[in-house]
Amino acid sequence: MAVKRNKDSERAGQADAAEQEDLKLVEAWLQEGLADFDGQTDINVPSSAWFEELALEGRRSARRKLQRDLAIFWLTGGIILSVLMLVLSSNVIWFIALQGLALIGGTGFAAVHWLRGTGREVESRNG
Amino acid sequence: MTEAEERIWQQARTDNKALAALLQQHYPFLYKYMLKITMDRNLAEDLVQDTMLQAIENISAYEGRSKFSTWLIAIGTRLYMDAMRRKVRERKHQEAERLQALRSMKFMSAAAGGSWPEAMEALAELDYDIRVPIMLKHYYGYTVDEIAEWMNIPAGTVKSRMHNGLKKLRKELSANGSEA
Known part of the structure; x- marks a missing residue:
């Protein structure tokens, strides 16, 4: 029984070694072919002026997005604060309930997000 | 840096x-x-x-x-x-x-006086979500974790896609070897 187990594990070891050898061959073939392709591919690199124009356009677009996001943020914040002030002035209990809901919702969201991140990390460690 | x-x-x-x-x-x-x-x-x-x-x-x-x-x-x-x-x-x-785009790439290589490597032909046959991790790992040398993050998939999925892709490439390499 022990002899059969030894022969089985020896065969498995040989199969692993053969697979590793195969993998090295495939990798070498890939690297040669891709390096060939890279070497023979001529790229027309645009001029510095083109890249400067692109950089300018990119920064303008980033500024516009930031201004738009800030506007949405302040508008949403203003609406939420107004609603909260309205609720506070009419019914304190409702106000506390709303704050409690927001706290639970925020904590729940953060917990789910953290768990998803931990799950991915564990999976990556276990392979 | x-x-x-x-x-x-x-x-x-x-x-x-x-x-x-x-x-x-x-x-x-x-x-x-x-x-x-x-x-x-x-x-x-x-x-x-x-x-x-x-x-x-x-x-x-x-x-x-x-x-x-x-x-x-x-x-x-x-x-x-x-x-x-x-x-x-x-x-x-x-x-x-996909085939039209591939023909255009081959024409571009030929027009530049080069050849279309067999490895590129084999990679072109793979699905894009298998080709990308194989190139990133086995040509550019990035880690499985980095690849998983960029492709927004679990590391286990990256490994299994690479395993399947490399199996197909091994078959291609053997077939090319026996033709030669």
């Missing part, structure tokens, strides 16, 4: 000319990467430009922890994966388009 590279990157965060020079320096590397993963010259050109624009918009988020080329590859890979997921949903004449 070397001191000189760090200086250039710090300058690029605020100075347009420095940023433009940095992008111009990395343009060939990025373009060749995009050509290889997309196997589609037109798509590669669009994605290179989109990648550069995203890099410019988010330059303040680049902290210099990895090489600038790695950061560009990460952005480019995500954009390509998003584009392909949209294409799959649209399902518009995909196979015919």
